[in-house]
Structure formats: structure tokens, C-alpha cells
Amino acid sequence: MKSTLKDDVSVTSCDVSTSNAFTNEENNSNISRCQPQSNSDEPTVPDGRWGWVVTFASFMHNFLVDGLTYSFGIFFNAFLEHFGESKGKTQMLGSVISGYYLLIGPLVSILERRYKCRKTAIVGSVIASLGLFLSTFSPNLNVMVLLYGIVGGTGFGLLYGPCILIVSYYFNKRRALATGIAVCGSGIGGFVFAPLSATLLEVYGWKGALWIISAIVLNGVVFAALYRPIQHEPVQRTEPNTQPKFPKGDNKLKSLCALLCSYSSGTSRLFSPAFFVHLVSCFLVSAGFYIPFNFLPTFALDKGISAFEGAFLISIIGIFNTIFRVVIGVVSDRSWLDCFHVNGFVLIVGGVATFLIPYYTSFGVLAAYSAVFGSTIGVFVPLRSIILIELRGVNNLSTGFGLLTMCIGASVMIGSPVAGLLSDMTGDLDVTFYLSGSTITLGGILCLPLRRILRWEQKKQERRTLESTKL
Template identity: 45%
Template sequence: MTVVSNDQITKAPDGGWGWIVVMASFMQHALIDGMTCTFGIFYDDILATFNEGSARTQVLSSIIVGVSFLIGPFTGVLINRFDCRSVAMVGGAVGFMGTLLSTFSKNLNIMILLYGVVGGIGLGLVYSPSLVIVSYYLDKRRALATGIATCGSGVGCLVFSPVNQVLIDTYRWKGALWIVSAILFNCTLFAVVYRPLKFTNRKNNPVEPIAMSSNANTSFDLKKTVDELKQSLKTITVPFFTDSAFLLFMTSSVLVAMGIQIPYNLLPTFALAKGLSDSDGALLISILGMSNTVSMVLSGLVADYPWADSILTYSVPLLIGGVASVFVSCYSDFITLAIYCIVIGVGIGTYGDLRLQTYEFILGYYNYAGVYYAGAPV
């Protein structure tokens, strides 16, 4: 396995095909988060179908998101051994199959396995390459490019929320998931544009890693891949856990990641409990997605300026969103909930955009890439 070191750099094109890659990554985020973040719209129907209780039904959303991040170390090894394009294409197909087959589940346990575990593995294989490839292709405007790519998450929520509600009303929840799984299969098609880049060393001599080499043996060897995973975790991850700044920031990221899915999953049900309609609940998710989208672009644009403090830009919206969430039980009308969605959407958007830039600021670009492979953003 070839790991990019400080002596091996990727000469980012900073334009041209790089912006095509950014738009493909944008669409990947729109498809992945558009599906996972609008799970709350399916929640009541799935609960009524299996009658397994609220907590167990919510496990579906927790598992698919958790698994997609937890396979980060394995995804990183696959990216090193093959390339971002191959891994993301396989991930799109796996995610499609897991989502489609989950609709035939006889009980909730089987659906958790298919939708949560299989689907989560597929989405994880798409998610990691779609972020890493943007950093490879753009350097000077990396924060803006990452913001544009990740704001696909907000656009996905904005679009999928009303679409899913219409699909459920028309075809019921199983038919709606059939259509959503077919849409998700487009992750494989968008991954085609992730053309691998050749590495160069600091003396401008070409260095072609195994994953990029036309003569490389790309056959899948499970034992060798597991060995590479162990070596990756040992040589890349362990040194970072002696860095106090990294540990503090990673702890913060874990806590935020545990909470950001809650508004997406529970707002539609919470709106119903407050006497609002199904369409109002879906609209709240759309507002959240729109706020998420705008904040990602603006935070990325601001973070590229030398006077900007990325950590401050990252932290303040999260703090405000957290305080607003403490009083969410007091919000009883649509207008107040819509304002809450805007506030929390800004916090989620800046988190999604600037998280990776903050890792880079703390550890340096090359270490950031390695720690991302090791799954630290979980």
C-alpha cells in the first residue's frame, strides 16, 4: 500500500476538471444526505408497519449514518489500494442494493441489517472518496470547493423532503424507497468523473502510487487488505492521538456528529405533535436543508480569506445552534420552528464545510488526509 507522505504531493489542477469533480461530489452529497437526512418522513410509516417501538425504529437512521463513518479506516485502505473512483462506484452499487432489498424485509431486524448496515457500507464507500478527491483536485480555493461540494447535503434535504412526501402519498413508503434507491444508484455514475491524479515528489519527479498505476495488481485480496488496514491504523492514526489539540477537536466532532441527525429525524414527528401537518414537517426539513446549503457556501467563501479564523467561524454557529436546541420544547408554532431550522441549519452547514479544514489547520494537509482515512471524523 502506498501512503502519501510529506515527500509526495499531489499537484492540484486548481481548475478545469477539478470543478467537474466538485460538482460530482456535490451531487453525491445531495443523494446520500438527501436520503439519510429525510428518514424522519418515512419514520411514522415504518413504525406502523413493524410496530417495534419508537426507539428501535430510530435505530435505522442511527445505524446507516454510523456505519457509513465507522468504515472510514477500511475505505481509506481501499482508496490507497485502488482509487477514489473505483471505491465510490462500488459503494453506489452496494448502497442501491441495500436500500432496495430492505423494502422486502419481513421484520425490523432484517431491515436494520439491509438498510442500516449494507446501505451504510455503500454510502460510506461513496462519502469518503467524494471528500478526499476534492482536496486532491483543488488547493487555492479548497475551502470554497469543499463548501460547494458539501452543500449538496442541504440541497438534497431541500429537494428530497417534498419529493419523499409525494412519493409516500402516491406509492406508500416501500414504493417510495424503491424510487429513492434507483435515484441513489446515480452515485455510481457520478463517481466516473473521479479521475485519479498522479503524485509528484517535492523535486517535481513523478511518483506513481500503486492505486494510480496502470501496472498495479488491483485484484482484491481480503487478507492483504486487512493487513494494510492494521498497518494504516498503526502508522497513520496512533501519532495523532498524542496531539491534545487534535484530541479535543475530535471529541467535539464526535459530540456534534451524535446530535446533528436528531433534528432531521424527529422534526416531522415533533411538528405533528404540535398540531402541524405532514407537509409542514416536510417543509421544515426543506428549510433546514436550505439554511444548511447557504451556510456551507458562505462559510467556505469566508474561510478562504487570510484574515478569516476558521475555528471561530466553525465554533460560533454550533454554539448558537446548541443553545437554540436546548429550548426546542418551547417552540409550538410553524414560524418559530422555521426560525429554529434556519439557526440549526447554519450550525450544521459550517460544521460540514469547515470540519475538514480545521483538521488540516491543526495537523497539516498531509496528516489531515491520513487521519481522514483512519476515520477520525466519526
């Protein structure tokens, strides 16, 4: 679908109405398995022009959000020493900020519909920067978790949701490529922030380092200003008896409640066996996702590897994360590639490699592992939303992405603290990697049958349509 984006496009909508959209693979063999068919109800998108400016802004927001969260392991020992708490409790800092910005996904989806991507992301940048700055004045770890984790995580959530959704709204045929480029900011962020954090930590201490990083995060306001929404006529769908009646004049209350009702109605239409399996798979993978980021630098120190080399392991993850996000963005638009199987097999390889970390004793082997794990992330992250679109259609992206990120956020908040608790109980870090490797591998295994489940759902839907036509 082709159209042009005019320069005088008005600020209207990042809205996406909720409708069910299945792809028909048998009748459209020339269309990529990872690129869903367009639905006639979906808005026309420009596939380029200002979309590439939006992609760059999204890239920078991913750079800021994941660059900081991926580098938490660099600060872990400093936080451990300053607050004097256990490893499990100290890990809550990293897990809360990493998980909370995903956990509030449904709330962000509602706010994004009401206030659009640009305003939501601007407010998120300000809140995240403020939370990071104020956290340096925390008298204890509990206050630090509140300011660094909850306040900072809320800001990152308001920033992250729009930066992913806006790219999908601007592209259709090249959606996978644009998404791959945008989320490359995550890998570049990990590559840059790891050595930057190590240097700032050494020169200014953890408080001074966070002051500087909070100022860097504030630049997200500038990039959010580039989120110029697309002008289109939103699809109106009336749901009988789903919206309550209000007294005249209560416009704001009416608007908010109508939005909540619409979101609730859209959520109920999302669930299907394939979507549920995808949620469980992402939950398991995410439980182990941040454990290598948070514990690998400390594990390297225990093996006699320098702090700089430990930080460089995170940078290696970032390099390969970036490379494979570009690769998957290019090849996932091809008709011969099945994103379900690719996602599953790559996760299994990454999970097994993570499970074996305790047997890696040299920097060279750990560097090789970092390359494998970075490649795994580079495939998994962009395919999450692409798989979601194929399962439930682009019209359901906003609602579905909110639920998916909430599920992932809850998992992330559990994973690292549980790993830290197990490490405190056993006295070593090996168990943390056993946990991470097991959950990532199991998540990959669950992803493999998704194609068969989706075909079964499509055939079931076709039978229902045929029966209703006969009636």
C-alpha cells in the first residue's frame, strides 16, 4: 500500500482500532510469513519519507532506554558496597527499572491513544531523567528502588511504548526493516553505555555518573518532538452495551471511561491459543533475559578478569545485538523465512549457551558467548512485535503490545532478584546462569509450534465464516 505523507499533516493519531486480522498464508505465498497481509480496515501508511525520521528518533529512544538498563551490571558492585544489602535485594534496582517500564505497557497504550505518541514520549523523558537524578540522594536501598526503579521505570515506559508503536504505524511493506533499524538503538546503547558507565563510575563515582546519565536521558525530549503522527480516518467500531452513560458535560470522564471500555473490549478479542503461547514463551525468555547483563561483569571479576574487560563483554553483546537486529529486519521480509521457527531455534541456542556459562573461564570464551547471546537478543526483540502482528494483526498492535510488555515486565522483575536470592543461598553465581539458560531454552521450545497453532486457528475461523454464510 502506497501513499505520501504531506508536509502539512496535522497532529492527529497514533490510534489503532481493535479488530481481528488473520493472514492467509495458503492464498498469499508470495507475501512474507513475517509480514502480515494488510487489512482493508487498516489506515494507509507512507512506507518512507518522514517515517525514516521517526525511525531515527525511535532508534535514539531505544539507545537511551536499553543502553542504561543493559549497563546496570556495571553499577551492581558499587550499589552492593554503598547500601550493604544482599545480592538479591540489590538486584531489585536493575530488575525493577527494567521490568517496570514494560509492566506498565497497558497503561502506556491507553495514554498513547489519548495523548498520542509525541506527548507521551516527551513526558516520559522528563520523568525518567528526574527519577535517575533524584535517586542519587536516596538514604537507603528502599528509597533508591522507588526513585531509580519505579519513577525511572515509569518514565522509560512512557518513552518505550510510543517509540516501538510509532514505527509500525509509519510502515507496512518495510515494517520489519524499519523496526529492525529502530531497535538497533538498543544494541548500540549497550555498546556505548557499558564503557561510558565504567569510565564515569571510575572518575565521578556512582552518584556523579547517574547525574550525567540523567542529563543524557533528558535529550529524549528532543527526539520525541519528531514523532509527527499520521493523518488518517480512524476506524469506528460500535460495541453495543460496552460504554456506560454519563451526565451531560462530563466530557473528560466520558472520554477516559470510553477509552478504558474500548481497551478492555479489544483485550478480550486478543486472546487465542497462539497468542497465549506467545505470551508464555516471552515470559519465560524474559525471566532469564537480564540475568547475563546483571551478573556477567561480576562473574568475570570472580574469574580474575579486569573490570574494563567485564564491561567490554556487555559491549560485545551490544555489537552483535545491533548486527542481528539489522539482519533480521532485512530477511524477515522475505517469503522463504518463517519467523516463528527462526525465533524458536535461536532462543534454544542462546539458552543452552547461557546455561554453560559456569564452564567458561577465560575472557576469550566469555567474549564468544557474549557474541552468541547478543545475536540471540538481536533476533528475539524485533521478532516479538512482528510475531504479534502476524498472530493478531496490526490493528491490534497497540493493545497487544501493551499486554505483551506487561507480561514481559512482570517476568523481568522476578528473574534477576530470584537469581540473586539463589546466589545468596548457594554462595556462587553459577546457579544464576543455570536459571537463565533454562528459562530461555524453554521459551524457545514453546515458540516452535506457533505456526501449526496459527494454521489451526485460521482453519477454524474459515469454518465459522462458511457456516455463518450458509445461515
